Amino acid sequence: MKTWLTSTALALTLAFPVMAEELDPNAKPGGAIVITYKDDVATLDPAIGYDWQNWSMIKSLFDGLMDYAPGTTELRPGLAESYEMSADGLSYTFKLRAGVKFHNGREMTADDVKYSLDRVTDPATQSPGAGFFASIAGYDEAASGAAKGLAGVTVVDPLTVKIDLKRPDATFLHVMALNFSAVVPKEVVEEFGADFGKHPVGTGSFKLADWTIGQSLTFEKNADNWRPGVPYLDKITFEIGQEPVVALLRLQNGEVDVPGDGIPPAKFQEVMADAEQAARVVEGGQLHTGYITMNVNTAPFDKAEVRRAVNMALNKDRIVQMINNRAVPASQPLPPSMPGYTADYAGYAFDVEAAKKLMADAGYADGVTTELFVMNTDPNPRIAQAIQQDLDAIGIKAEIKSLAQANVIEAGGNGSAPMIWSGGMAWIADFPDPSNFYGPILGCGGAGEGGWNWSKYCNADLDTLATAADSMAKPEEAEARLKAWSDVYMKVMEDAPWAPVFNEQRFTMKSPRMGGDDKLYVDPVSIPVNYDYVYVTD
Amino acid sequence: MAAYLLRRLVQSALILLGITIITFGLLYVLPADPVRQIAGRSATPEVVENIRRQLGLDQPVWVQYWTYLSGLLQGDMGRSYLQKTDVATLIAARLPATLLLMVGAITCELIFGLTLGVIAALKRGRPIDTGLMVGSFVAVSAPQFVVALLLLYVFAVKLGWFPIGGYGTFAHLVLPSVTLGIMGAGWYSRMMRSSMLDVLRADYIRTARAKGLGRLRVILRHAMPNAILPIVAMIGMDIGIFMGGVVVVESVFGWPGIGQLAWQAIQRVDIPIIMGVTLVSAIAIVLGNLLADLIAPMIDPRIKLR
Numbered sequence: 090m091k092t093w094l095t096s097t098a099l100a101l102t103l104a105f106p107v108m109a110e111e112l113d114p115n116a117k118p119g120g121a122i123v124i125t126y127k128d129d130v131a132t133l134d135p136a137i138g139y140d141w142q143n144w145s146m147i148k149s150l151f152d153g154l155m156d157y158a159p160g161t162t163e164l165r166p167g168l169a170e171s172y173e174m175s176a177d178g179l180s181y182t183f184k185l186r187a188g189v190k191f192h193n194g195r196e197m198t199a200d201d202v203k204y205s206l207d208r209v210t211d212p213a214t215q216s217p218g219a220g221f222f223a224s225i226a227g228y229d230e231a232a233s234g235a236a237k238g239l240a241g242v243t244v245v246d247p248l249t250v251k252i253d254l255k256r257p258d259a260t261f262l263h264v265m266a267l268n269f270s271a272v273v274p275k276e277v278v279e280e281f282g283a284d285f286g287k288h289p290v291g292t293g294s295f296k297l298a299d300w301t302i303g304q305s306l307t308f309e310k311n312a313d314n315w316r317p318g319v320p321y322l323d324k325i326t327f328e329i330g331q332e333p334v335v336a337l338l339r340l341q342n343g344e345v346d347v348p349g350d351g352i353p354p355a356k357f358q359e360v361m362a363d364a365e366q367a368a369r370v371v372e373g374g375q376l377h378t379g380y381i382t383m384n385v386n387t388a389p390f391d392k393a394e395v396r397r398a399v400n401m402a403l404n405k406d407r408i409v410q411m412i413n414n415r416a417v418p419a420s421q422p423l424p425p426s427m428p429g430y431t432a433d434y435a436g437y438a439f440d441v442e443a444a445k446k447l448m449a450d451a452g453y454a455d456g457v458t459t460e461l462f463v464m465n466t467d468p469n470p471r472i473a474q475a476i477q478q479d480l481d482a483i484g485i486k487a488e489i490k491s492l493a494q495a496n497v498i499e500a501g502g503n504g505s506a507p508m509i510w511s512g513g514m515a516w517i518a519d520f521p522d523p524s525n526f527y528g529p530i531l532g533c534g535g536a537g538e539g540g541w542n543w544s545k546y547c548n549a550d551l552d553t554l555a556t557a558a559d560s561m562a563k564p565e566e567a568e569a570r571l572k573a574w575s576d577v578y579m580k581v582m583e584d585a586p587w588a589p590v591f592n593e594q595r596f597t598m599k600s601p602r603m604g605g606d607d608k609l610y611v612d613p614v615s616i617p618v619n620y621d622y623v624y625v626t627d
Numbered sequence: 628m629a630a631y632l633l634r635r636l637v638q639s640a641l642i643l644l645g646i647t648i649i650t651f652g653l654l655y656v657l658p659a660d661p662v663r664q665i666a667g668r669s670a671t672p673e674v675v676e677n678i679r680r681q682l683g684l685d686q687p688v689w690v691q692y693w694t695y696l697s698g699l700l701q702g703d704m705g706r707s708y709l710q711k712t713d714v715a716t717l718i719a720a721r722l723p724a725t726l727l728l729m730v731g732a733i734t735c736e737l738i739f740g741l742t743l744g745v746i747a748a749l750k751r752g753r754p755i756d757t758g759l760m761v762g763s764f765v766a767v768s769a770p771q772f773v774v775a776l777l778l779l780y781v782f783a784v785k786l787g788w789f790p791i792g793g794y795g796t797f798a799h800l801v802l803p804s805v806t807l808g809i810m811g812a813g814w815y816s817r818m819m820r821s822s823m824l825d826v827l828r829a830d831y832i833r834t835a836r837a838k839g840l841g842r843l844r845v846i847l848r849h850a851m852p853n854a855i856l857p858i859v860a861m862i863g864m865d866i867g868i869f870m871g872g873v874v875v876v877e878s879v880f881g882w883p884g885i886g887q888l889a890w891q892a893i894q895r896v897d898i899p900i901i902m903g904v905t906l907v908s909a910i911a912i913v914l915g916n917l918l919a920d921l922i923a924p925m926i927d928p929r930i931k932l933r
Contacts, residue, residue, distance in 0.1 A: 129891055131710045139667045212677040220671035232673060283711045302720035303883035304794060328793070330881040334776070335792045338784050342791060495659035495896045502663060519669060529669050539660065539675055541668045 111159065112318045113605060113622070120625035121324035122346040122603070124618070125331040125339070130306060132286030133297065135271035136209040136216040142349060144268065145615040146327070149308065149320070151271035151291030154183050154202065154250075155262050159615070159622045160608030162426075162521035164262055168197065168272055168292065168315075178257030178562035185248040189315040191274045192296040199250040204275045206252075207231065207238040218269030221519075224258035257562040259570055263520035266614075294320040294621040305329060308620070321605075321624035337598075341366070346600040346625075347610070347618055354468050357413045360598070373611025374426040375595045376518035378419050378526070381461075381476065381588040382501065382509045382543040389459065389485075390507060390544075394451035396585035400437035401444035402483045408475050409591050412468050416591035422526050422578050424592040426613070429523030429574040436582070436589070444483045456484030462506040464513035465491040473510050476590075501543035509543050515593075521613060523574035527555050531581055546586035551577055602627045635920075639913045646909045647902065651695065654898050655688045661896040665708050682708065695902065704906075705899035707892075714903040718885055722907065724794060725884030728876070729869050731804030733862060736811035741858070743812070744819025745851065751824065759816060766813030771872055775806045775879040792881040803880040807872050811865055815858055822854040829853075856927055863919025867912040 126142040133143060135151045156167030166172060169183040189197045209216045210231045222228055227240030241253040254261065264270060277290040289297055294316060295308035306327040310320055327349075331339070336348035337356055352360050352370070361367045383390035383399060390396055405418035420436025423429055448454065461480075463473040473489045480487050487508060492500070494514060500506040518525045529535040533552050535542030558573035581587070597610040597617055605623040612619040662679045670678075679685045683694060698705055704714040747759040782802060783791040789802050826832065827850055835845045873886030885904050892900035924930045 129710075129888070131707075132712075134711070137711065212681065215665065215678045215681050217665065217667035217670050217674065217678075219674045219677075220669060223671070232677070283706065286711055301883075302717060303724075303888065328881070330877070330883055330887050331792060332879055332881065335779065335879065335881060338779070339791045342784065344791065493659070493894060495664060495894065496657075498663055499659045502660065514668075516668070529671075534671060537672055539663060540672065 113321075113624070116321045116604065116624045117626065118318075118321050118624070119323050120321075120627070121326065122322060122600075122623075122625060123326045123328060123344065124347045124349050125328045125336040125345050126349040127330065127332060127336075129303060129329055130327070133289040134286030135268045135273065135289075135291070136205075136214050136218070137286060138268060139217050141616070142327075142329075145612075145618060145620060146306070146308070147268045147271065147289075148293070148615050149295045149620045150289050150293040150297060151268065151273070152189075152293055153266055153268070153270040153272065154185075155266035155270075157266060157521075157614045159619050160606055160612050162428075162613050164266060167266065168202075169265075172262075174562065178254070178560070180251060180253050181261065182245070182249060182251045185250065186315055187248055189292050190313050191277075191292055192290045192311060193274065193277060194313075195274060195276075197272060197274075197292055198247045199244040200247070201272050201274060202250045203238070203242045203244050205272045206242050206270065208273070208278065209269050210239055211237075216269060218267060221264045221267060221269060224254045224256055224261060224264075226253040226255050228255070256556075257560040259559050259562040259566075260520070260522050260524050261562065263522050267520060295325065298324075303330060316621075320621045322620070325620055340598060340600060343600065346603055348598060349617055351617070352596055352598055354412065354415075357415065357596070361413075366598070369599050369601060371597045371599065371607045371610040373595050373597075373608065374424065374613075375593060375611070375616075376424050376427055376521060376525075376613055377515060377593045378422055378424050379416070379515045379590045379593060380419070380422070380511050381590060382506075382511065383586060383588070384504060384507050385544055385546050385584075385586055386504060387507045389451065389453055389457045392451040393584060394447045395453065395457075395485075396588075397437065398444040398447040398451070398483055399480065399485070400585055400588045401440045401447070402479045402485075403476065403588055403590060404439055404479055405590055406439075408472055411471060411475055412591075415596065416593045419589035419592045421582055421589055422531065422587060423523055424518075427518065427521060427523055427526070429571040429578070431575045431579060434579065434582070437585075441482050448483055448485075453484060456486060458486045458488070459507045460490050461487040462490045462492065462497050462500050462509045464494045464497050464510075466494075466513055469510060469512035472512055472590075476510060498541075502539040502541070504538070504545050506543065510590075511543075517616070523571065523578070524555065524559050527574075527577065531586065544586035546581075546584065548580070548584065551580055554580075632921075635917055639917065642913060643906065643909055647696065647699070647906060648692070650902055650905045651692050652688075654896075654901060655691075657896070659896045661708055661898055664895045664897070695899075699906075704903045707900050708897050709895055710897075710900075714899045717888060717900065718903050718907055721883055721885045721888050724882060725873055725877070725886060727800065728803055728807060728873060728882060728884055729866065731800045732808035732811065732869060732872075733865060735804045735808030736815055736865070739808070739812035740815025741819050741851075741855070744816040745823055745846070745854075747816060747820040748823035748827065749846070751820075756820075760820070763813040763816045766809045767817075769809070771806055771810070771875045772879065774809060775803075775876055778802045778806055779879065792879070794881070794883050799880075803876050803882050806880075807869060807876045810872070811868070815861070818858055818861070819854060822857055823850060826850045826854045852926070856923075859922060859926060860919050863915040863917075866915035870908045870912065 128142055130143050131140060132138050133147055135147045138147050152167045154167055154169040156165055158165050168185055168189060170186045171184045173182045185199060191197055208214055210219050210222050212234050219232060225239050225241045230236035231239050243251045245251050274290055278285045281288045294311055294314050296311045298309040299307040308325040310323045333350045333353040336345055339345040340348055383396050385391055409416050409418055421434055461473055463469050470491045477487050477489055501509050516530055529541045533547035536545045536547040554577050558570050561570040595611045599610060602625045604626040609619045609622050662675055662684055666675045666678050707714055743759050747756045750756045783789045789798050793799050832850060835849050873884055874890050877884045877886040889904040
């Protein structure tokens with residue numbers, strides 16, 4: 090305790106006022122909207138939900154200690170009123186907001202925070218996000234089942250919780266803003282057990298009013314919300330099982346306000362050609378990169394020359410045109426809107442002659458055959474064909490293996506796929522931090538059997554650099570940390586286990602009655618729409 | 628009759644057992660790992676292994692099958708890997724929608740198929756006959772996905788007669804039923820036509836006419852009940868054919884049935900749901916065939932069940 094006191098004495102205190110200034114003066118409270126999705130909502134349990142459609146639903150039902158300013162990647166406290174980091178970066182103390190109530194009326198306390206973090210790391214919960222908490226002291230014991238609960242999370246008093254880390258972790262506050270960290274009430278979780286995901290109770294702006302399985306979910310405004318003034322909407326109805334094409338027809342017919350799965354690729358040009366409809370399409374960047382992985386353990390991609398040659402052979406502009414310019418060509422693993430992106434790096438230039446020369450240097454002057462795995466939904470097979478043609482020009486004959494998503498993921502994980510086009514499974518960041526593009530997809534941790542690092546690239550030096558970068562948790566080290574991450578990705582590009590192809594843009598369409606800042610419809614965190622801050626104008 | 632029924636029920640149970648073995652085996656050899664789907668992209672190897680252990684997927688396949696089967700015999704269809712909800716609950720929530728859709732489709736098949744088949748038979752060789760038979764050929768061959776979108780576009784979007792997908796009222800039921808039933812209607816109109824032609828040539832029809840009975844009465848009372856017989860046997864098999872079709876039709880129309888559930892479960896390798904839906908469909912098909920066999924003697928006393 091003594092060391093804690095001395096370290097907090099040096100600590101910087103960050104307190105934020107309740108953000109009244111962010112309320113939109115034009116917003117009119119009230120009204121109801123309809124959102125559609127194709128796939129079922131599997132669960133609304135924040136420890137488990139990890140799908141496109143439930144991600145921002147969970148964000149609206151629950152809160153974590155940390156949060157993001159709407160429409161941005163800017164961290165701010167959520168259920169925490171303020172937090173302190175110790176000087177050594179090994180301990181965080183969160184002061185909770187007083188009087189925050191769960192949807193069942195009970196007040197939220199520090200015990201709930203501890204319970205929620207213990208629960209998400211408990212192996213019985215089967216949380217896909219458990220690994221995010223690995224830097225918390227006692228994680229290994231809790232995750233292996235040797236200990237019950239995280240030793241590093243302690244309740245200081247009903248409104249104070251302290252979290253000790255094994256090592257400084259610059260991403261820790263982002264992790265505290267993930268859905269997986271959301272605070273849940275123990276008594277409700279215990280009442281429903283595994284069915285908590287169908288009976289979610291949180292502290293968020295909306296509460297679940299009705300769930301007709303396979304058909305619809307209805308969210309109602311939480312009138313007792315701790316954020317003053319939000320949400321604006323009284324009710325959101327999510328209609329499930331709607332094909333994107335049908336959802337678009339219904340939007341055009343005035344029955345739907347936002348088609349949650351976006352504009353179907355086949356209809357994109359038609360929509361954009363109509364000025365009235367195009368005006369209601371919001372475009373935004375997203376933290377996404379589409380890439381080709383090359384298995385560094387399999388010939389011919391065990392030779393770096395061949396991997397670089399592939400990078401040079403790709404006519405990325407043409408591929409981007411093929412998908413109606415819904416993306417921008419990518420030069421590196423990180424997308425341009427991600428901190429740590431290396432703006433002055435142009436990437437491998439499109440140069441067929443130089444690529445052929447590299448192929449000859451690697452001993453493949455006469456060409457080579459390989460396989461390109463791809464997910465079988467439009468537009469991915471078409472993109473794969475374009476890649477196939479580009480590769481053909483430098484003597485790589487790639488046979489396209491177009492399979493269901495689960496089969497491509499399996500082939501990638503077990504290392505049997507020499508090349509994979511990532512479309513449909515590509516990386517979208519969990520949180521806006523450069524580290525999120527490394528560990529599972531480029532680091533040694535993901536390179537094992539079944540891991541998501543499909544190129545099986547494992548560079549121990551880079552892993553060391555990455556860990557060092559993430560240990561720079563102090564605010565004054567932020568610049569240096571981003572530089573360190575930039576260096577990591579530049580080294581990755583030199584070894585070229587990937588050929589980055591493009592960064593997809595997001596296009597969200599909305600009905601004429603929808604109001605609120607455009608950035609809420611392409612929110613980088615509350616994907617696809619930030620339900621708490623949008624409103625209707627009629 | 629009772630002995631026949633008992634024997635058929637025992638056979639049915641064996642068929643269902645066989646289906647669980649085959650489906651379970653196929654899902655096991657599938658080159659896709661359900662644990663990967665649950666764990667997601669960010670999971671560490673430890674998290675993946677933990678989930679595998681929790682679900683018992685680290686056990687040998689026969690142990691997994693035995694666990695599943697013993698649960699099933701106690702009425703437990705297991706929990707969905709991804710939704711964590713009881714499979715029985717998920718199926719029960721969606722089964723009524725699928726059954727309703729099937730009833731709608733069978734009604735549509737019979738109304739269109741029988742009427743058009745009889746008309747074609749009566750107008751044999753005339754342009755209307757040729758037209759109907761070409762039409763039935765198109766109906767049999769048209770891909771359901773295309774038919775669904777076409778009907779949706781014309782009757783819901785352009786004409787506004789029906790809602791654009793969804794579930795709840797009679798109006799919602801019409802387009803999905805027509806889509807699902809149109810293929811069967813095509814078949815039935817052809818079968819009804821040839822069956823009707825056979826019957827119309829029979830002596831007793833000539834006798835009935837010679838007695839002075841009216842043409843309409845002869846067709847409705849004497850010809851149709853006999854011509855319809857081969858079609859009743861077909862309806863039992865329809866259920867099996869529908870099971871394939873509901874996947875497409877339910878997806879396009881946003882119809883909350885088990886076809887949609889199955890389709891999503893297959894994509895994410897959610898084995899308990901796939902097993903559950905397969906089993907429920909198999910039961911429906913087995914029962915459908917049994918029912919058709921039981922009804923046959925009621926329509927045609929010459930048929931005896933043995």
